Amino acid sequence: MQRRIRMLAVLASAVTIMATATAANAADPLLSQGKPVTASTQSGCCSAAAAVDGDSATRWASTANIDPSWIYVDLGATAHVSRVRLQWDKSCATAYEIGVSNDKTTWTKIYSTTTGQGGVEDLTTVSGDGRYVRMLGSKRCRTDAAYGYSLQEFGVYGTTGGGGDTVPPTPPGKPELVSATPNSATIKWAAATDNVGVTAYDIFRDGQLCATTAGNVLQGTCNNLNPNVTYGFYVNARDAVGNISQASETTPVKTPPSNDTQKPTVPTNVKASNVQSTSVGLSWTASTDNVGVTGYNVYNASGGTSTKVGSTNGTSITVGGLTPNTAYHFQVTAFDANGNESAPSTPPVDVTTSGGSSCTPSQGMCTVKQVGTDDDVVWGLVTLADGTILYNQRDAHTIVHLNPATGAKKTIGTVPNVQSTSGEGGLTGLEINPKSFASDNWLYIMHTSPSDNRIVRIKYDPAADSLLTSTEQVLVSGIQRNKFHDGGRLRFSPDGKYLFAGTGDAQNGDNAQNKSNLNGKVLRINPDGTIPSDNPFGNAIWTLGHRNIQGLAFDSQGRLWEQEFGNSIMDETNLIEKGGNYGWPKCEGTSGSCGGFIAPKKTYPVGSGSCSGITIVHDALYVACQKGERIYRHEISGSSLVNSKQFFSGTYGRLRTVEPAPNGGIWMATSNGGDKDSTPHNSNNRIFHVTVA
Incomplete structure (x- = not known):
């Protein structure tokens, strides 16, 4: 009897422990919803993304009659997985396994069965660590050749940040040219180091990803280049959990001319x-x-x-x-x-040309008058009450006061603690509060520091026409920096209550979907840097899923529009919605796995785009493009952009910044020379006033 009592006590204790463990596992947060997901196949009706969208009315379906088939979700960082919940459609698996991995190549099995029953299978006793979690089905419930595997929801639960690897690799060595053809370039580099191990290298040309190699391969080739053109190549290193290094130094490579010497026919x-x-x-x-x-x-x-x-x-x-x-x-x-x-x-x-000075709607953009020049990259720009301009010199880290009427200009100060990135970082955004600047004289500034990108504010002294650097306040810090994709645009809401900022993904697409990371986002803060109570995620994030934002503007209805760079396919103009997800890196413009994300209102081929600043005057949206060397003008009609026209194509070179000017015009600044090297005072830029309809 005593032995039986002891056995019952042990059993009760075991049941209590199991119940406690199950409750603890059940309490771990859902990590998989909305994360990037990849499948071996997917049918036309049912994409892989539907398995992690939180909606059991949608599903992923594999191509029929293929064994094995698999689907895995990218959690964005190494996690301890404590629970996997599979909600099957009728096409379930009788034999399958759950695995975890940090490199998508080597998988560790944490659960397997040959007696799967379909329906909801809640696996609360699994345990494993990995960034990627996979369901690998090897035998189908429905053996008819017309069926495959189908999951309504693939839920992965667990915890992240529990002492995992957070150390990025060191920067790779400066690339060296191996060979070049008119349409390609092969480079090599010295290996980066990492506390765990480098798993991949990404090769960029002028900020655009053009090739990827494995972590043990120190040479790669970028194709689809043009002959007789100079490109800047650099390399980033990645480890298994997605930590990305700072970039290598940039190596310029000029492709040789082709053997084509025949001229086109005359137009x-x-x-x-x-x-x-x-x-x-x-x-x-x-x-x-x-x-x-x-x-x-x-x-x-x-x-x-x-x-x-x-x-x-x-x-x-x-x-x-x-x-x-x-x-x-x-x-x-x-x-x-x-x-x-x-x-x-x-x-x-x-x-x-006809006479007269009026600017009609059919013209859109009319008289252009040059009001200033600068030998640095003109980035953020604001207009003061007297009609004069303050603008940032990105690479020199200084703010300049320009009188457009006379061309006279003065450097009012150098922003402290700014560091360039040998690319797009440096002194970028500049903004003033439309409701309080006359009394408080705060300049709101976004810049790259030695450790991050940040938003600060510094007082401007109108009487002395100088920057009071001793008044600096850091409002937001910890936005990751990299050679490219540092974002930088600032914009106050028309009522002056909130400051919005556009950030870049720091060349790590995973950042854009991480709600605990400020990169690849539109941010919204109070003027003193505190977080508004109605922000959707309890932090500074207003929207997510962006690649590299350099344009923000409000229309007459108080709606925020946003402009961002694509990688190699298309740029996009977005109408911003609170808490919205705009898709990067799964979706670029309208290309990729775009289901469930907010679609852009307008897209532009990168070859005729690479668009940066935007502004809105009389509910016409003006978009300044660099590679495209043009201004796009769209009329805002409801939530659409209509009657689109192009202006100044190739007339003034690369165009970066457009801002409202007094009396309904716009300021327009070029970005020619020294645009990607961070060297001060090696540019050749002009600032114009443009009369618009």
């Missing part, structure tokens, strides 16, 4: 249309080439000289920034990827 049938006081439309018949026409240049041959006034990859263009009541003589040439340029079209098209 024909050049015609003028829609002649306005400050703009003219031109169109022509396409040229031909033995390899392919890359684009067209437009010249004004007036006054005995030929001046380039535009370029495009199409067969029409609106040439803007012209002078009213003036004669122009336009000619068009065609060029190919190797730089061969045709003779100009003949005879020149003679056009005299």
